[in-house]
Amino acid sequence: xxxxxxxxxxxxxxxxxxxxxxNSTPHDVTTTQFWxxxxxxxxxxNYPVVFVHGINARLSDWEKTASLLSNDTYCxxxxxxxxxxxxxxxxxxxxxxxxxxxxxxxxxxxxxIGDLKRYSLRLDAIIALIKQESQQNKVIIIAHxxxxxxxxxxxSHTKASWNSVYKILTVGTPxxxxxxxxxxxxxxxxxxxxxxxIKNLNNHWQAxxxxxxxxxxxIGAVNIKKTSSTASIKASSTDSGGPGYIPxxxxxxxxxxxxxxxxxxxxxxxxxxxxxxxxxNAKHDDLLFHEAVLKAIIWTTTN
Numbered sequence: 001x002x003x004x005x006x007x008x009x010x011x012x013x014x015x016x017x018x019x020x021x022x023n024s025t026p027h028d029v030t031t032t033q034f035w036x037x038x039x040x041x042x043x044x045x046n047y048p049v050v051f052v053h054g055i056n057a058r059l060s061d062w063e064k065t066a067s068l069l070s071n072d073t074y075c076x077x078x079x080x081x082x083x084x085x086x087x088x089x090x091x092x093x094x095x096x097x098x099x100x101x102x103x104x105x106x107x108x109x110x111x112x113i114g115d116l117k118r119y120s121l122r123l124d125a126i127i128a129l130i131k132q133e134s135q136q137n138k139v140i141i142i143a144h145x146x147x148x149x150x151x152x153x154x155x156s157h158t159k160a161s162w163n164s165v166y167k168i169l170t171v172g173t174p175x176x177x178x179x180x181x182x183x184x185x186x187x188x189x190x191x192x193x194x195x196x197x198i199k200n201l202n203n204h205w206q207a208x209x210x211x212x213x214x215x216x217x218x219i220g221a222v223n224i225k226k227t228s229s230t231a232s233i234k235a236s237s238t239d240s241g242g243p244g245y246i247p248x249x250x251x252x253x254x255x256x257x258x259x260x261x262x263x264x265x266x267x268x269x270x271x272x273x274x275x276x277x278x279x280x281n282a283k284h285d286d287l288l289f290h291e292a293v294l295k296a297i298i299w300t301t302t303n
Contacts, residue, residue, distance in 0.1 A: 002028040029294040054145025070097035120153035149172025169217040175253040217276030220251030239284040
């Protein structure tokens with residue numbers, strides 16, 4: 001074999017390995033046995049995996065997935081009023097999986113005064129604590145719904161916060177907003193498609209994306225039960241059928257949703273904007289424990 005042919009083979013193997021791993025899973029990804037073996041694999045990264053919830057949510061949102069991946073030994077971190085953060089190691093001295101909550105205990109108060117910038121600053125403090133506790137300089141983020149915007153905003157704070165995230169997977173996240181969100185107060189205002197928050201966030205990310213940043217994975221969904229067929233999916237089709245949920249054009253932004261829906265449940269690697277892109281048939285909250293998401297986590301945690 002000639003040198004240039006050998007080089008091509010090496011490049012192809014390197015690029016395709018995460019995709020092959022995600023698709024060939026010899027064991028059921030919904031079993032703890034699979035994840036025990038996965039995290040013992042020499043190709044699996046040792047960075048903390050941080051689960052970030054969405055709007056009006058708590059630790060319970062990601063609890064089933066976090067418990068599966070860690071055999072119920074994951075750690076939790078919760079934000080409390082007056083900038084205090086509480087960590088619960090649940091008797092575990094070393095956690096790979098971290099389930100976090102950036103809301104104060106008073107959820108009503110959050111609905112009145114909370115905004116996505118405030119939550120991203122809280123996430124900054126939480127991730128700093130996780131890195132300190134795990135003695136790692138990077139984390140892997142798995143974020144659902146609004147949590148994906150909070151996580152991307154955190155990454156936009158400084159070069160250090162950007163570099164602290166090895167990979168980020170956003171699941172059912174409204175990257176281009178939610179049309180029904182009223183442009184009035186706090187996080188509802190931030191979720192509006194024409195919000196300053198959405199505009200500034202996507203503008204900030206444009207430069208690294210143009211340079212070929214491929215550490216961002218996206219999963220978007222449509223509730224097919226509310227649509228006659230995959231062929232009838234439109235940009236406005238959502239993951240639970242109603243206008244208050246996430247349009248597919250928002251969860252897989254930059255127009256890439258059109259290519260994604262042509263291959264349901266088949267991931268694409270290194271697309272124009274993403275390192276991992278997938279469309280699936282699911283309801284918004286079903287994505288919190290879904291085979292497509294579990295397989296994508298293999299991509300996030302594999303070198």
